[in-house]
Amino acid sequence: MSKYFIFQLIITILAALVWVKILYRLMKRQLSWAKGWWWLAAWLMVVVVFWWPGLTSWLAFNLGIGRGADLIVYIAILVLFYLLFRVYVRLDQQQREIGKIISHLAIKESFDDLKKQS
Amino acid sequence: MKIIIVIPAWNEARHLGGVIDDLLVYYSAKSIIVVDDCSSDETGQIARNKGVIVVPHLINRGYGAALRTGTLAAIEQGADIIVHFDGDGQFLVSEIAEMVKPIQTGQSEVVLGSRFLTKISDIPFFKKWFIQRPAILIHRLLLGLPLTDTHNGFKAFGRAAAIKIFPNLQQERYAGATEVLQAIKQYHLVWAEVAVTVKYGEFGQGFGDGLKILKDLVWRFFIK
Numbered sequence: 001m002s003k004y005f006i007f008q009l010i011i012t013i014l015a016a017l018v019w020v021k022i023l024y025r026l027m028k029r030q031l032s033w034a035k036g037w038w039w040l041a042a043w044l045m046v047v048v049v050f051w052w053p054g055l056t057s058w059l060a061f062n063l064g065i066g067r068g069a070d071l072i073v074y075i076a077i078l079v080l081f082y083l084l085f086r087v088y089v090r091l092d093q094q095q096r097e098i099g100k101i102i103s104h105l106a107i108k109e110s111f112d113d114l115k116k117q118s
Numbered sequence: 119m120k121i122i123i124v125i126p127a128w129n130e131a132r133h134l135g136g137v138i139d140d141l142l143v144y145y146s147a148k149s150i151i152v153v154d155d156c157s158s159d160e161t162g163q164i165a166r167n168k169g170v171i172v173v174p175h176l177i178n179r180g181y182g183a184a185l186r187t188g189t190l191a192a193i194e195q196g197a198d199i200i201v202h203f204d205g206d207g208q209f210l211v212s213e214i215a216e217m218v219k220p221i222q223t224g225q226s227e228v229v230l231g232s233r234f235l236t237k238i239s240d241i242p243f244f245k246k247w248f249i250q251r252p253a254i255l256i257h258r259l260l261l262g263l264p265l266t267d268t269h270n271g272f273k274a275f276g277r278a279a280a281i282k283i284f285p286n287l288q289q290e291r292y293a294g295a296t297e298v299l300q301a302i303k304q305y306h307l308v309w310a311e312v313a314v315t316v317k318y319g320e321f322g323q324g325f326g327d328g329l330k331i332l333k334d335l336v337w338r339f340f341i342k
Contacts, residue, residue, distance in 0.1 A: 110172060113172070
């Protein structure tokens with residue numbers, strides 16, 4: 001049994017565990033289907049790349065990039081940028097929600113004060 | 119018509135007392151709302167001591183958020199006309215009557231104060247030509263509204279207009295003023311500009327604030 005095979009096995013088990021987790025969250029409706037499918041496909045790709053590493057070289061060659069490893073780095077950077085953008089969007093959304101709560105509490109407090117005075 | 123004056127205030131202890139005193143000459147304490155945007159000085163206490171309505175933000179949220187909160191509170195209080203008035207002593211209380219007139223007579227739903235109409239405001243050279251004029255040009259290009267001034271804190275809204283604009287206001291900082299203008303255009307509100315006097319001191323928005331406003335607007339455009 002080669003060292004790489006052990007590595008492939010570990011990655012496959014890890015991906016399987018992540019799939020189970022994603023499917024569980026989908027069934028519990030804690031995750032939207034759009035996001036769920038995206039993550040399932042992403043982890044499927046990880047497994048495919050580890051079992052058929054030549055595939056990335058073939059794809060990279062056809063895209064004019066050269067090495068398969070470079071292609072993976074480029075894709076990883078793009079994905080990370082996208083995820084960073086998503087995090088910023090979520091942060092912005094939470095900020096707006098906090099703003100609404102603060103506004104609501106402020107108005108309530110001022111009206112309570114008015115009631116006490118009258 | 120019930121007029122309520124909304125003052126957004128953040129660390130305005132130096133000027134706020136004087137502004138409220140001036141307002142109390144013309145308006146009752148219960149028609150003045152001060153939104154204390156989590157000041158670290160005595161802003162909130164000064165307003166309370168004057169007997170006006172204080173709406174306190176637990177966390178600092180910014181100028182736009184303070185205006186939104188204050189306007190919503192004024193709507194809840196049954197205001198027919200809501201006037202936005204800065205707490206730093208820039209504006210003249212005596213000019214509120216002129217600001218609300220177009221709404222009272224049914225000519226306009228929103229009235230915007232302008233420093234560049236007939237009255238003379240002592241605007242510093244840099245502020246006028248490197249901040250305000252470019253800002254006016256950008257707003258005209260973006261919104262297509264023939265404004266003579268932008269980001270002037272002196273505004274008046276009819277009740278129906280305020281109900282349309284403020285509950286959905288997204289921008290919590292200075293860019294909130296631009297969003298108000300966008301909403302005026304979006305809801306096809308009848309608006310007018312009225313000449314106001316602005317006294318300048320060590321306050322108001324600087325060049326850095328202008329850049330922040332642009333950044334907030336661009337960001338909102340992308341994540342909308």
